[in-house]
Amino acid sequence: MVLEGHSSAKSLLRQISAHTLLFTGPEKVGRRQAARWFCALLNCQTPGEEPCGQCQSCRLIAQDEHPDYREVHPDLMTTTGRLNRRPEIRISQLVPRQGSSEFALATWLESRPTFKTKLGVIDGAHLLNLSAANAFLKTLEEPPSWAKIILIAPSGQAILPTLTSRCTIVSFAPDRQLVNRDTPLARLGRFGESKTNTETELGDLIESYLKGLKGNLEEAFEAADALEKGWETSSDASELLLARLSAEVPSSYYMANAALEEFEKALSSYSSSHLAMLVLTLELRSCLKVA
Known part of the structure; x- marks a missing residue:
């Protein structure tokens, strides 16, 4: 060989x-x-x-x-x-x-x-x-x-x-x-790819979402609504968000990963995507210890 x-x-x-x-x-x-x-x-x-x-x-x-x-x-x-x-x-x-x-x-x-x-x-x-x-x-x-x-x-x-x-x-x-x-794309191993417009927009939505998570609840839910719409346009959304969260402390990363797993299970069983996104948002705020 x-x-x-x-x-x-x-x-x-x-x-x-x-x-x-x-x-x-x-x-x-x-x-x-x-x-x-x-x-x-x-x-x-x-x-x-x-x-x-x-x-x-x-x-x-x-x-x-x-x-x-x-x-x-x-x-x-x-x-x-x-x-x-x-x-x-x-x-x-x-x-x-x-x-x-x-x-x-x-x-x-x-x-x-x-x-x-x-x-x-x-x-x-x-x-x-x-x-x-x-x-x-x-x-x-x-x-x-x-x-x-x-x-x-x-x-x-x-x-x-x-x-x-x-x-x-x-x-x-x-x-x-x-x-x-x-970068999130590098953590996914996609070093040689150029970002499409969709991926750039999704990256921006994820950054806004993470910022919203650390704001008040109204800001968090507004960011969640925006990300929900972008989530459907890319199969990489979950991995990009997880890669971005990998910069957090390990204990938060574990819990965030578990929350994302539950979110994806809800989507795969055709539960309400809006409700699943709101639950994910509350879970991630808890993981990141946002009051």
Whole structure:
């Protein structure tokens, strides 16, 4: 298996001993390919600077049939078969749950590898809901000695602080990148994109909403009404708001993330969007300790 470029990241991966890693960077930069390359390197039967590409392990990873490599992805559909407005990774995908027939990642990691090292990948770790993240913390902290775990996310700021603190970060970037990383879009990993008019307007609405949250209740509800209209025009609204909230203190960020999860559940069940937005506004004011 060949991974073009990313010499710094590859050099770090060759030397790394950590069992839990966070691969950060924008979409299509090569984080998933790097995870497969790392699995090939770890399990190659004649390893060098690169996987040999010829042994049984290398052939299996090239065919996407490696027994010691597994990816977990967010659910794109709700349990009722509707398109998920905010795709998320569920608890049952990560840890065993009573009544669930899913083969959880934690259970898979516990069995010994066929070759040398098992590698579990959580693709879209920024879409882990709070309950799933908390349930997986023990495995994340102490995976089996023969296992490694990779989280893939746009940035360390895009995921829960309790996850970031337990990971060694490996960054991936395009060859040319002259951007400001400290923006909501950057936290989503969208460094190379130019903002459309809709995205610019949505960003302005979110800034006005956050300002309104810290004002009086009337100002907060006026800002909520404006954001509700903009929410329907972009699938990124929830993630952009969460990325903007990541600048808040960790305890507030946790609660804000949980409030957003409940808001999206209400929308996906076709509840009143106006009522759901008002409830979210009250919850976020509480999270941010606005009197």
